[in-house]
Amino acid sequence: MSIFIDENICNGCGRAKEARCVRICPGNLIVRNDNWKACIVEQRDCWTCAACVKECPVQAIELRLPFQIADHDASLKARLKRDKTIWKLKDSEGNEEVFEVPARSSEFRV
Numbered sequence: 001m002s003i004f005i006d007e008n009i010c011n012g013c014g015r016a017k018e019a020r021c022v023r024i025c026p027g028n029l030i031v032r033n034d035n036w037k038a039c040i041v042e043q044r045d046c047w048t049c050a051a052c053v054k055e056c057p058v059q060a061i062e063l064r065l066p067f068q069i070a071d072h073d074a075s076l077k078a079r080l081k082r083d084k085t086i087w088k089l090k091d092s093e094g095n096e097e098v099f100e101v102p103a104r105s106s107e108f109r110v
């Protein structure tokens with residue numbers, strides 16, 4: 001698994017002093033380059049926690065899934081809402097599946 005940052009979508013978090021993906025990455029693996037676009041400095045050090053995927057406000061970052069888990073070229077994008085995360089799974093044929101995960105573990109309590 002790996003992440004992919006689409007430079008065509010990334011807006012560098014505008015004028016923000018620190019990009020959101022840069023701030024959230026626990027391994028300090030993302031930087032903004034000279035073009036004010038996010039890029040990962042060491043892909044092999046990424047443990048695919050997906051924090052940056054969820055944090056990006058314009059969905060410029062996706063999680064590339066291995067073929068053992070999903071179809072070839074399958075990917076996941078996320079949209080963070082106040083009470084949930086909306087995940088969009090896309091397969092190699094462009095089919096999309098959307099599913100939601102509640103933000104709070106308390107919602108799982110009985």
Ligand code: SF4
Nearest residue numbers: 010012013019021056
């Ligand atoms: S959070 Fe998204 S828009 Fe902001 S710098 Fe990172 S990839 Fe670009």
Ligand code: SF4
Nearest residue numbers: 025046048049050052
């Ligand atoms: S998936 Fe996690 S470890 Fe990898 S770049 Fe994103 S925030 Fe950092």
